[in-house]
Amino acid sequence: MANTAxxxxxxxxxxxxxxxxxxxLYQQAFPMAARYMSRMGGSFExxxxxxxxxxxxxxxxxxxAEAAPRQNARAYLLGISKHLWNKRFxxxxxxxxxxxxxxxxxxxxxxxxxxxxxxLLRLLHTAxxxxxELLSAxxxxxxxxxxxxxxxxxxxxxxxxxxxxxxxxxVKHTVKEKSLSYxxxxx
Amino acid sequence: xxxxxxxxxxxxxxxLSRLPGQERVLFEAxxxxxxxxxxxxxxxxxxxELVRTYGRQQLRKEIRQVQQQLFAASEYASFASRIRRFFxx
Numbered sequence: 001m002a003n004t005a006x007x008x009x010x011x012x013x014x015x016x017x018x019x020x021x022x023x024x025l026y027q028q029a030f031p032m033a034a035r036y037m038s039r040m041g042g043s044f045e046x047x048x049x050x051x052x053x054x055x056x057x058x059x060x061x062x063x064x065a066e067a068a069p070r071q072n073a074r075a076y077l078l079g080i081s082k083h084l085w086n087k088r089f090x091x092x093x094x095x096x097x098x099x100x101x102x103x104x105x106x107x108x109x110x111x112x113x114x115x116x117x118x119x120l121l122r123l124l125h126t127a128x129x130x131x132x133e134l135l136s137a138x139x140x141x142x143x144x145x146x147x148x149x150x151x152x153x154x155x156x157x158x159x160x161x162x163x164x165x166x167x168x169x170x171v172k173h174t175v176k177e178k179s180l181s182y183x184x185x186x187x
Numbered sequence: 188x189x190x191x192x193x194x195x196x197x198x199x200x201x202x203l204s205r206l207p208g209q210e211r212v213l214f215e216a217x218x219x220x221x222x223x224x225x226x227x228x229x230x231x232x233x234x235x236e237l238v239r240t241y242g243r244q245q246l247r248k249e250i251r252q253v254q255q256q257l258f259a260a261s262e263y264a265s266f267a268s269r270i271r272r273f274f275x276x
Contacts, residue, residue: 140242
C-alpha cells in the first residue's frame with residue numbers, strides 16, 4: 001500500500017487525541033477522586049485502580065455511547081469513582097465476614113472461559129493486529145464508517161466496509177478454529 | 188466454509204439490533220430452520236465480544252501510559268506531589 005505512511009500518521013493522530021483526552025480527564029478529576037478515597041482509608045494504588053475503571057466506564061458510556069453530556073466530566077468521574085469505591089468496600093467487608101449462612105453461588109467456573117478468551121486475545125494480538133484495530137474502532141469505539149475510512153486511509157466508507165467484513169470473516173475464522181482446538185485440548 | 192458478505196452483514200445487523208421488525212422475525216425464523224446460520228451467529232457474536240474486550244484492553248493500556256506519565260514525568264511533578272500528599276497522612 002502506497003499510503004501506509006499517511007495511514008500510520010492518521011492512526012497516530014487519532015491515538016494522540018484520545019491520549020490527550022485521557023490526560024485532561026485524569027488531571028481534572030483524579031485529585032478530587034483521590035482525596036475522597038484517601039479519606040475513606042484507601043491507598044494510592046487502590047485509588048489509581050478504581051480511577052482506571054471509572055475512566056473506562058466514562059469513556060464507554062459518555063464518550064462512545066453519548067449517554068450523558070460531556071461538560072460535567074469531573075462530576076461524573078467523581079460519582080463513578082465513589083460508586084466503585086463503595087462497591088469494592090462492601091465486597092471487601094463481605095469477604096471477611098464469617099457468616100456461614102451466606103449461600104455459595106454455584107456457577108460455572110469463570111476461569112475456564114477466561115483462560116481460553118485471554119489465550120485467543122493474545123493470539124489475535126500478534127496474528128491479526130491490524131484487523132483487530134479496525135474492528136475495535138467499529139465495535140468498541142463505534143466510529144461511523146466515514147471516520148473509520150479517514151482514520152485508516154480508505155478511499156471512502158464503501159471500501160472501509162469491504163475491509164471491515166474481510167477482517168470480520170478472517171478473525172471469526174481464527175476464533176472458531178482456535179476455540180475448537182482449545183476445547184479439544186481441555187477435554 | 189466461507190460465509191457470504193450478505194450473511195455477515197445481516198448477522199451483524201441482527202446482533203446490533205439494527206434489523207427492522209419484519210426482517211428480524213424472518214431472520215429468527217431462519218435461525219430455527221438453518222443450523223448453519225445459527226452456528227455462524229454464535230461465532231460472529233463471540234468474535235464481536237472478543238473485539239470489544241480487545242478494544243477495552245487497548246484503552247486500559249493507554250490509561251496506564253497516561254498514569255505513568257503523570258506520576259513519573261518531571262513536567263507533572265507538582266500534580267503528582269499534590270496527589271501523593273493525600274495518602275501520606
